[in-house]
Amino acid sequence: METWRDLERDLEDMREYYRHGKTKEASWRKSQLKGLLTLLKEKEGDIFKALKQDLGKHHVEAFRDEIGTLTKTVNTALESLKDWMSSKTAKLPRIALQTSAEIVPEPLGLVLIISSWNFPFGLSLEPMIGALAAGNTVVLKPSELAPACASLLANAISTYLDNKAVKVIQGGPSVGEQLLQQRWDKIFFTGSAHVGRIVMSAAVKHLTPVTLELGGKCPAVLDSLSSSWDMKVELMKNIIKEMFGENPKESHSIARIINKQHLLRLKNLLKDPHVDASIVYGGSVDEDNLFIEPTILVDPPLQAAIMTDEVFGPLLPIITLEKIEDSVQFINSRPKALAIYCFTKNKTLQRMMISETSSGSVTFNDTIIQYAADTLPFGGVGESGFGRYHGKFSFDTFSHEKAITRRSFLTDLWFRFPPWNNYKLQLLESAFNYDYLGLVLVILGLKRHRQRSAGI
């Protein structure tokens, strides 16, 4: 347990280490990324165990969603690092004689990553990969609601990465509060909108830029395709049985609810008699084993909490509409979500979805998979957050794009300088319009400027 003074001293040490410039070197960044790769390989078994313990997550799911995607991300970062770190030339107009301009990415400095409990490795390390690739020193605060994972992260990171530059600080809300009081060069937060507001408010003190990856109610719009909705519900029931067997609780392929508090929250969503009446499948809750079976509801009341709050659990309400196009209005009358899914072959509906709704992302004919696409920015808009990451976007999110312009002494647009007169004004106007012919004409005295009153 760190005391306030210890924390401040540790952070100052990390800033000092950053100032020495080690983390800016490409070789250091590569070594950290390779360290993560080794961590993921060697600690795979322990990671599976920790996820099983905290979330009841099956190890294949853990691989698919956490280790596998992280490995892919580290490999992409290693391959692309040189390119990401390189400066980009900025094109200049011809009048900028003997001038060159470029954009150089530089690390922000000391960054804070706060991650959530649902993908405790993925959501901790995915941003960290970007932060390290960008040359920053990093403090990670993993969620205390997944304690085995948090503790494994702390141990593993101190073993595989540079301790002077990367630290894991464990703890609950009070530790989080302490950390938010410190001065950071960036805060990357994944979690709820409620805590997101707290994080951004705390960041005001030091004008720290933040990225907030929040949530929301992500809808899946299901077009009629080939069957009616009740046939689709039957289909879903069958698929659930296929995936999880007759008794999902016995199947090890389905995760548990994280803790009692969330289980009760979810149980409460079903309490309303009208909501309860709309359950067509599942609905059983095993409090002792933190298990809720896959549950489908059809047309629960729209004002019920299950339709106003983010579910974040195994309950799936289905809302039926007259026309599928009505889903656009339905979605737009609610806060913007992190993702919209739409299952349709109808190109018009697809276009409507993209241009008439707003969300972090839109995925057609699948779910979740956009998370694995490195070339797509992953982030929210409105209530679902702001900022983005994945692939190069992670690198950029933890970088400052520094603009660098170099001039020569030899050439000067002499008409830049006072004392002012109309002649210089004409030249400047032509220059600003990149009107090279105009410039020449003015110099040759062949262009008359429209009259200006100098009645000042």
Add this chain to the structure above:
Amino acid sequence: MVSVEKEMKVFDLEAASSMVKELRDEFLSGKTRSYEWRVTQLKNIIKMSEDREQDIVKALHSDLGKPEFESSIYEISMLKNACTLAIKKLKQWMKPEKVKTSLTSFPSSAEIVSEPLGVVLVISPWNYPFLLSIEPVVGAIAAGNAVVLKPSEIAPATSSLLAKLVGEYLDNSLIRVVEGAVAETSALLEQKWDKIFYTGNSRIGRIVMAAAAKHLTPVLLELGGKCPAVVDSSTNLKVAARRIVAGKWGCNNGQTCVAVDYILTTKDVALKLVDALKHELEGFYGKNQLESKDRSRIVNSNHFARLTKLLDEDKVSGKIVHGGERDKANLKIAPTILLDVPRDSLIMNEEIFGPLLPIFTVEKVENSFDVINSGTKPLAAYLFSDNKKLKEQFVMAVSAGGLLINDTIIHLTVDALPFGGVQESGMGAYHGKFSFDAFSHKKAVLYRSFAGDAPVRYPPYTNGKLKFMKALMSGSILGVICALFGWSKN
């Protein structure tokens, strides 16, 4: 004498809230989505700037004593350029960007679609009240947003002219100006915006960000800082001096966020530099520099008092080597140079934003970088040098919004470069396409086909599926084949 006045309604929370609702409803009607609407507004901004150039110049002169030429070039021409570029490139900017997809989502196609954020608020400062009001608005419009502009009350003639011009030339159902001071700004900040763009000082920047946090509104803050100019002995002092004078007194009399705030140099160069500066100052402003009409005045008596306080501090008395004269009635301070000011003087610790130029001397020119880094990161940093190694060191060691070598200010005019700060000098950037991006949400769109559904993704989970997935993630075709046949690659 009959004065006709419209009944002034107080712009309070209710007024602000209903205005935002109106704009949001209009935005949701989809009007701003069209290329035509956006281009029409941008063209009208150019028309407005050309038709009413004289009114704008007059207003700027009234508010700041700004010379016509600075107004025409640094405000109006720069704004027109921003519009022209946006009009030229808008189609391109609006097009979705196709991106590659990988084996993990095969088969699929993907693109990034730029969409407007919605209803945005632009709060602008008093020093370039025309340019810094309309340039962000240009970005907001290009990106298809509805926008409210709140210009600074410290430049009242320009604020009122902007309200009039926007009312006459632009689409009022989606673009509005709200004039006022603290009360009106607070009412605006209470509302839920899709983005807030603020140019000004870091104290108000914090207030803006805190208000935005309540609604999870992203912000772009263009703040300031002490922008240093390092002068090396290898430099051409005459040209350097000329460019420094242009980048200080020639830009709104030093009241510019990227003006040269102070100079860092070695003792031997300092004296020669002072002479060169004096020479250039006389060339620019003649012998009576205090009263010269070619410089803006100090904006108001508050700032005049603030600046004279910096000059009158005991620590810097006796350090003035040029200028120092003031004319309180006309809010004028002569171009003033101070030499060898102490590190802990007020003038070396506050952003000056005025016509005072302190020179701080260091033992070796490389020590300048430590001095710069010991303060907060500025919006810009300048270096005058011919020494290749020093230039590279400067670029590596100094962190600022932007760096410019061998000149001042002009990097702002390069619209291919992002203009913005870092840390205390701000967050976010704009100019050129960066303006369009600043007011857009980049929406990721992924199209999957119904064919090619890989059962390995789905439960029940088995080790065979795990092997296949590992191979798939690693992108190794051989691995995938092996896994398909149930062989291990090891």
